[in-house]
Structure formats: C-alpha cells, structure tokens
Amino acid sequence: MALKLSPAVLILIATVLIVVLPGLVLPSPYYYRVGALVFISALAVIGLNLLMGYAGQVSLGHAGFFAIGAYGTAILPAQLGWPPLLAAATGVVLAAALAFAIGRPILRLRGQHLAVATLGIGMLITMVLNAEVAITGGPDGMAVARATVFGFKLRAPETWYWISGGLLILGVVAALNLLNSPTGRALRALHDSEVAAEVLGIDVTRYKLVVFVAASVYAAVAGAALALFSGHVTPDVGSFLRSVEFVTMAVIGGLGSILGSIVGAAVLVILPQVLTVFQEYETLVLGVMIILFMIFLRGGIVPGLAARLTARLTP
Template sequence: MPFIPFKSISLLAFLSILLVMLPFLVPNSFVFGVVILALLNAAIAVGLNLFVGSAGQISLGHAGFFGIGAYSVAVLAGNYGLHGGLALLAGAGATGLLAYAIGRPILRLSGHYLAMATLGVGVIVFLSINQEITITGGPDGKAVPPLDVMGMRLTGDLSWYAVSAGFLFCVTWMALNLLETGYGRTLKAIHASEHGARSVGIDVGRAKTGVFVLSAVIASLAGSIYAFYIGFITPSEAGFMKSVELIIMIVVGGLGSVPGAILGAFLITALPQLLTGFHDQEQLVFGLLLMTIAVGLRRGIVPTFVEQVRRRLS
C-alpha cells in the first residue's frame, strides 16, 4: 500500500466525521433520499474524475454503466430469482467486461471524437434498455426486488444511508491511494502529454483502459445500490442528461480533485431541490448559477479555494 499524504488522511478523517454526523442533521425522509442519491453520485463522480480529471479523457456515456448496474439487479433478481448480492456482482462484472471490450478501440480517439464515441455507447445502452420491453419493462420501468443480507431484508433510509456512505468512503479511499501509486502518476503523465508518456515507455492504451474500466464498475455498483434503495428503475437513469450531470459535477467541484468531485456531486444533486421555490424559473436560475461558477471559478470550487488560501498564506 502506498504512503498516503497527511492531506489525504485529513480528507478521509473529515469525510468520516461528516458521514457519521450527517444523518443527525437530516430533517425528514425526503431529504434523506436526496442525501443518499448525492452519496451515490459522489462515488460515481470520484471514479469518473479519475478518468476525466486525472487521465485527461472524456466520457459522455457513464450513465449507461449506471443503468447496466441498476437493470442487472432488476432483471437478474426479479426475472430469474438470483440473490441480489450476486446480481450486483454480476452487473459489475458485465460492466467491466463491456468497458474493457469497447475501451481498447475507442480510447485510441481523443477530444471531440472520444466524446462522440462514449456518447454513442451511452445511447446504445439507453436504447437497448428502452426497447427490450419483455426483459426491462421498456419506458414504463421495472420494479426491483428488495435486497436480503444474511437473511435480513435491508430496508429503511438509515440502512441504505449506511450502505451508500460506506460505498463512498471506500471509493474515496481507493482513489486517494491510486493517485499516490505509480499508476496514478502514469495517469497524470498521460493527461500532461500522451506523446510524452509514450516516449518514456508508458503503455498509454492499457493505462487509459484500466481507469475507464474502474470508473465504469464504480458507476455500475452505484446503479445497483440505487436500484435496490428506490425499488423501481426507469430508462431515464441511463439517459444522456444523467451523463451530462455527472460531468457537470466534476467540473463544478474541480477536475482532478477528489474532494471537488464529492462537493460537486452534493451541490448539483441538491441544487434542483433548493431551487424549487423559483417554480417556472428553476431551470433558468440553475443555468445562471452554473454559468457564474464556470466564469468565476474556472478551475472548479475546491482547486480555486485551495489556490486562494495558498496565496494568502504565502
């Protein structure tokens, strides 16, 4: 295991305290649901940020991997009676294999072409889910059977909060560790210059495929947990706008920043709920806020804040 810098240990400690205290600050079941969704979005954002922020790539199809995880548990557990835990693992395995199969060819692309290719993957997954009515329920969605753990049915907001919080903590710990390894430095080298990375003997294709698969599996696991918690899933969860939302989270929080990805996910998940008082102008205000952040905080919230603190201390 690599040595984790003090700042990473501090982040994990702060995150642990926050996750323990947060349930005591939640006023009702509705807000609990928003918090659980934010935790799962944060986990996806941390994984996606490894691919986008650290490796310098782009993906507009990650909602498709989220949808595969969600529908894996719905179909395998609901249609075929497979245990929910096994269905979750099967979905993650299938997602990993799919990401690896498509990763090698499409990750040879870059820029707009890579964005178009990953968008195509997401669209194919969405259309497959939407049209396979006999298997997935089509546009009407599909019910998800409850999850049993050691003979006990996992129910209630607090139980699913614990699962989601634990998942986010594990993903964050993994990401911080990975970034301190040689592989993490390889991703940063690729981000700086792919040609330069190749010139020093780095297998760029293998490195990019590996982090793409990792981020896809994280999204799949989050989708499975979300499906079990909600108890019902629709194709919209694998749609294009979900992928765009995930990208917005990491851009707003700060590309390449693990705490930025978490903060961005919480902010973008909670904002629509906080803006409901604007009624018909909700989307307009939401867009204006995003534009303000993009213009005023070009590097994202967390990196900009850290830079300002360093300037004042120097």
C-alpha cells in the first residue's frame, strides 16, 4: 500500500491533518485567530517558495503583492461600493496583472540585482499606500467591510480558521500540480542553472514569468483573506519588514519544501505569541532561536528533519 502513496499525496495528507486536527480541539477564538494567521502567512510563503525554492529567483518585495490583495479588498468596497468578495477577486487579478507587467523587464535581472528590483517594487507599493491618504487612509490604515455569504457575515475567528485552512489546502494542491507539470520540471532546471536550462531549449523568461505571476497570486489571495479576516488594514501589510518575514518563513521552514512553508509560517506566527513570557527579551529569544534553527537545520526545518530521519532509518 505504502508504495502507492507519492510524496505529493503525503504532503497533501499532512496539510489536511495540520488544518483539521488543531481545528477540532482548539479551546477559544484566540487560538483560532492565531491558526488562521498561520494559514494565511503559509499561503503567501508557498507562493514565495515556488519562486525562491523551486525557480531560484529571490524576491524581497513579496509583501507588496500581499498588500495589493489586502488593499484591493479594502478600497473597492469603501470607495466604489463593490461587494467585498468581488473586490478580493479583483485585488488578486490586479496583483497578477502587475506581476505580469513588471515581471518581463525585471526578471531579466539575476541574483542580488533581482532582489533589489523586487525590493524597490515592494517599497513603491507601500509608499503609495502611505501617501494616498484620501484613498488608503494613509499610515493609519482603513477599515475593511465584512464579507457576507448567503446573508451570513464572515467574522468569527473560527469561520476564518476554516476558510483560510481551506484556502491553504487549495494552495497546496495547486502548487503540487504546478510542480508535477512540465512547468515544474522546467522551474527546477532553471533553479540549478539558467544557462543549462536555456541550452536544453527551456524558455527561461517565460517560465520565470509564470512562477512570478503565480507567486503574486498566492500573496494577493493571502492578503485579501487577511484584510477580510482582520477588518482593518494598515500599510505595514506591504512593508519591507513583512517581505523579509516571508523570506525568513520560507528559509526557516525549508526552501523548496511546501510543508516547510507551512511550518516556517507556523514558527514565526506562533513563537512571538509563546515568547511573550520573556517580556522585553522576547525579540532577543526569537532571534536566537532563528539562528539556532539555521545552524542546526541549515536546509530548513522540514528538509532538515526529513534528512535526519531518513539517515537514521536507512542503515
């Protein structure tokens, strides 16, 4: 039996368990809120991981697309009276369109040049959000209208736990499908060597663009979910620090690992909540823990642990 389960199916089963098991036992809305935040971050990080872990392209502006999803969902209902869910979908389309438009010129850059270009995009987006006070509410942010489905207002953390969990599972399915397609194989070839990939006849530019747009869609969906869930957005959602946080989640969890994205997000969302017992030393302890993760599980938590387990189990 065991032979028939492919890694992809295992990853999917693990994701479903991660969503369902805690969902059955969590004691209060607070825990559901934290859980929902883990899933939302994980969704954005999976997108980033496709870009960084599989295609090997660095992005330091991922939060910019996250912010477009969030602010699309906030602005369209507030300014034009759109229904929130339609606004969320539009936000995602906008993010994808922007990624498509800017992807072509900037994805020609490599390594640190690409990192700086994406950084610039993220910063531009936050600058606009901060400056256009009349539309975005400026640095104080703006309220987001609640989404209503069949007359039922989506507001309870429990509801959002299951919605974001569902989105995460869908995101994982989509990512696995992408990776097991010819596109996925092309991406991995590109990750190892762009020149070699090109020599093999892979349209490098096109695949890079595909994965860049896909990553921006993940981020925008996550951003839209966050906006609808929290009911208030501020320009921090797109800040440089948020982008760095996403990259850290991807790296800690494991680059090139879908489960790693979820674990990385879980670690960085949950740890600050646990570490409040250290009071003012909280940030220090968090920093030390991240360093320790990086020293002892250099490939990231999930690939690192998997490698150790496999090593122990195979003599």
